[in-house]
Amino acid sequence: MGTIYDLAKKTGFSITTVSKALNNYKDVSEKTRAKILQAAAEMDYLPNAHAQSLSTKKSWAIGVMFSEANEVGMKHPFFNGIIESFRHATEEHGYDLIFASRNLRNRDMSYLEHFKHRAVDGIVVICSDRMDEQVQELMQSDIPIVVVDMDSANCSVVYSDNTEGARMAVNYLYELGHRHIAHIAGDSSIDAGAARVKGYELAMHALDLPIQPNHLVNAGFFSVEEGKQAMEKLLQLESPPTAVFVAGDQMAIGAIEAVHEHGLRVPEDISIIGYDDIEMIKYITPKLTTIRQDTDEIGEAAAELLIEQMTAKERRTERRVIPVRLIERASCAPVKK
Amino acid sequence: MGTIYDLAKKTGFSITTVSKALNNYKDVSEKTRAKILQAAAEMDYLPNAHAQSLSTKKSWAIGVMFSEANEVGMKHPFFNGIIESFRHATEEHGYDLIFASRNLRNRDMSYLEHFKHRAVDGIVVICSDRMDEQVQELMQSDIPIVVVDMDSANCSVVYSDNTEGARMAVNYLYELGHRHIAHIAGDSSIDAGAARVKGYELAMHALDLPIQPNHLVNAGFFSVEEGKQAMEKLLQLESPPTAVFVAGDQMAIGAIEAVHEHGLRVPEDISIIGYDDIEMIKYITPKLTTIRQDTDEIGEAAAELLIEQMTAKERRTERRVIPVRLIERASCAPVKK
DNA sequence: CAAATTACCGAAAGCGCTTTCGGGAAGAGG
DNA sequence: CCTCTTCCCGAAAGCGCTTTCGGTAATTTG
Incomplete structure (x- = not known):
């Protein structure tokens, strides 16, 4: 590969000039620049990134x-x-x-x-x-x-926009006629989880829907398993929700599993909407309605x-x-x- | 952060000695090494990776x-x-x-x-x-x-071990009683695709099963869509297979979709086995039987x-x-x- | 034609580190 | 007490590149 010194020797110019030619300084004539560039191409010279970074203080x-x-x-x-x-x-x-x-x-x-x-x-x-x-x-x-x-x-x-997304989810369920809307939430120590809870609460409030305390369940850290457990809690309630907004698609997958295991159907018996729009939810049954985050x-x-x-x-x-x-x-x- | 020079100045030793102390050379006494290390900790010194790489010709x-x-x-x-x-x-x-x-x-x-x-x-x-x-x-x-x-x-x-995996898949289907086993293959320009075709052929041959030419269909580059199209071809056949070994899970997902759209069921009407064991196939319906590659x-x-x-x-x-x-x-x- | 620009090039220092090599001091051996 | 080791340490070169600062040669200006 060679260094800038080899290039200098080969062309007869100083390393200063070589470096300048390579870096498009204007104080080097077109003729010598051309020579240098050609020589560089011939010996397929590549600058050493470490040396460059060392000297320029920029590592790219x-x-x-x-x-x-x-x-x-x-x-x-x-x-x-x-x-x-x-x-x-x-x-x-x-x-x-x-x-x-x-x-x-x-x-x-x-x-x-x-x-x-x-x-x-x-x-x-x-x-x-x-x-x-x-x-x-x-x-x-x-x-x-x-x-x-x-x-x-x-x-x-x-x-x-997590609160807005949560809002959209709730409103959508509302428009479908649901009035008992639960939320399977991500842990509040995670910003996204907290924001979606907030959006849920705001939307419910705006719609004049009461939030039953046990309809808001913290499912932790967005895993399938946690979503499943959360949904099981909801299903055991005396008055289970007719729809649930789940704060993450993976949790929603778990939630659907739980519903199925209880012998119920999605969406006929209970509606579920997720969050994220990850790849796989297009392929599960039923295909998951969700709030898409634009990755x-x-x-x-x-x-x-x-x-x-x-x-x-x-x-x-x-x-x-x-x-x-x-x-x-x-x-x-x-x-x- | 400081450089090795600052450390030298601070401790009163030469940069040589500082460098050696930092790199566990044995020709520096325990006492001075300790001093230098402590000083390094105090000014939380960190070596510059670029300088190191430049000088050692190793970039890690x-x-x-x-x-x-x-x-x-x-x-x-x-x-x-x-x-x-x-x-x-x-x-x-x-x-x-x-x-x-x-x-x-x-x-x-x-x-x-x-x-x-x-x-x-x-x-x-x-x-x-x-x-x-x-x-x-x-x-x-x-x-x-x-x-x-x-x-x-x-x-x-x-x-x-792609050929072995293909073999396992075919044998498994055979043991389930299947005799008309098709293969939705990945393109042969891809090694994995070719090897699985080979394994399929070997296994069929070993089992004395004839391979119907239209039961071996090239589905290209492992996408859901291509898998779906391939399966449609198989379903249109006069004598469709009772089971199909699909060279990739994503293609298998597509294949299942095709089956469903034809009003048939997996696995009751047709058995499908995939390849890879990607995350999502645990969540589709039916859960996909597959050959797991140990990532x-x-x-x-x-x-x-x-x-x-x-x-x-x-x-x-x-x-x-x-x-x-x-x-x-x-x-x-x-x-x- | 002398003076002032302009165009082009190079010496040298510096970026932060490693490593060879040599030398002084201290200890061991006779 | 002198020589030979051993133990520590530092000077200096080198890794490959950038950039400042001058300096010459060529060109322009009046």
């Missing part, structure tokens, strides 16, 4: 901290859509993504430390656990950062907010709320008389 | 080339399990993963070029398209590499093969075939009399 790398909960990582059916879109968006600007290990040659260190070590230009955190110490540490650092699916006053964030747009927005900071080389804090939309499929029906 | 980074087909990327339901496991395994050895863009400051370049530019220690390619030029280029380079889900004579590879083990094996090469700093070529296993669920039943 973005550190990503990804949800570690439940060992899912990149298998997370919602987050992986976001990171994919984020990747595309940043790629176009020439940035690479680096997934850091928290292990530096046997000494373990935090994400922040690792990112500093790698001298990334910015950080994206896609993770819903705001209590995570590592996340906190990242948010308090002075490296450009964007946080997805979480709110925060002192760094740039992007998330979808593409979330990823792009996150990229935009981060790139802005990285080029300005300063931390900023902007909030971007992405609209959601109801996807009507087959898991909701008009209430039975 | 692995370049990953991920399937780009169909714009799925990290959303790929099978590959993302592999990369996740690979990530865990390499992390423990101190390596970071870097997802390279093919765009270097507006000049676009190949993956190989980008990886050379970044001076990665090794490369993992998780991609099933062996005809991809970029993949070819990577395989021919001299950087340590491991390829997943593809075979090759001149670089380390890991994939699951955890594939990822770990890939990590192992790559790390070996990287520490030896030389390319090697080893093949690792991971066993598969039949997961019995609800989409297959004994043949109707």
Whole structure:
């Protein structure tokens, strides 16, 4: 491959001139630039990124901290859509993504430390656990950062309009004639969970519908199993709801399972609406009606907010709320008389 | 954060000694090492990875080339399990993963070029398209590499035992009494697709079952839609099969849809067995019986093969075939009399 | 034609770290 | 007491690149 020195020797110019030619400085004549570029092509020269970063203090790398909960990582059916879109968006600007290990040659260190070590230009955190110490540490650092699916006053964030989404879900069920609408909620320690609860409450209130305390059940951390258990609680009630808004698609899948196991049908006996619009719900029975979060747009927005900071080389804090939309499929029906 | 120079100044030793203390050289006394380490902790010093790489010619980074087909990327339901496991395994050895863009400051370049530019220690390619030029280029380079889900004579590879898996599927259906077993296949340009066809043929032959030509249908590139279309062809036949082995779970989902749309039932009217065991098939109706590929083990094996090469700093070529296993669920039943 | 620009190029320092090699001090051996 | 090791430490070169600052040669200006 060769270095800039080889190129200098080969062309007879100094390394200074070579470097300048390569970087489009204007104080090098067209003729010599051409020679140098051609020589570079011939020996297929590539600049060494480490040397460049060392000297320019810019690494063209973005550190990503990804949800570690439940060992899912990149298998997370919602987050992986976001990171994919984020990747595309940043790629176009020439940035690479680096997934850091928290292990530096046997000494373990935090994400922040690792990112500093790698001298990334910015950080994206896609993770819903705001209590995570590592996340906190990242948010308090002075490296450009964007946080997805979480709110925060002192760094740039992007998330979808969760309260509005919850509202849409409730209103939709209302229009189908439902008056006993339950909510299987995500834990309030997670922003998205809390916001959807709030949206549910607001909507119910606006519709003048009372919220029965046992119709609002916390199902924890969005897993299928937790959704199933929550639904079982609802089904055991004396006056079970006729419809339920579930705060996540995976939980909704569990909920449907529970309904089926009780010998009831969705949506004939009970309507269910989910949240997220993950891939698989198009293939379950019945196809799940849900509130879609636009992962593409979330990823792009996150990229935009981060790139802005990285080029300005300063931390900023902007909030971007992405609209959601109801996807009507087959898991909701008009209430039975 | 500070550099090694600051540490030297602070402790009064030379940068040489500081560096040695940090790197556990034995020609520095315990006393001075302790002083230096403490000072480092106080100013929470972190070595600059770029400087280190520049000087040691080791970057502790692995370049990953991920399937780009169909714009799925990290959303790929099978590959993302592999990369996740690979990530865990390499992390423990101190390596970071870097997802390279093919765009270097507006000049676009190949993956190989980008990886050379970044001076990665090794490369993992998780991609099933062996005809991809970029993949070819990577395989021919001299950087340590491991390829997943593809075979090759001149670089380390890991994939699951596809022919054996196909065989297991066919035998299973046979034991259920089926004699008219069709195969919805993946394209032969993809190794996994070809191997499964081969396994299907071998098994049929061993069982003395004739293969009706129109019972072997190429469904292309493993999508739901293609699986659906393939199944429709089978259903239109004069003598449709009683069971079908589908080369991928997503295609199997499509196949089931087709069956349902024809007013038939799975498995009562027709048995279907898939391949992969992706997450979602536990939640569809009926739950899909399938051949499970062990993504955890594939990822770990890939990590192992790559790390070996990287520490030896030389390319090697080893093949690792991971066993598969039949997961019995609800989409297959004994043949109707 | 002298003076003032302009165009082009290179020396050198610096980015933060590793590693070879040599040298002084202290201890061991005779 | 002298020599030979052993133990610690530091000078310096090098990794590959960028960028400032001058300096010459060519060109323009009056």
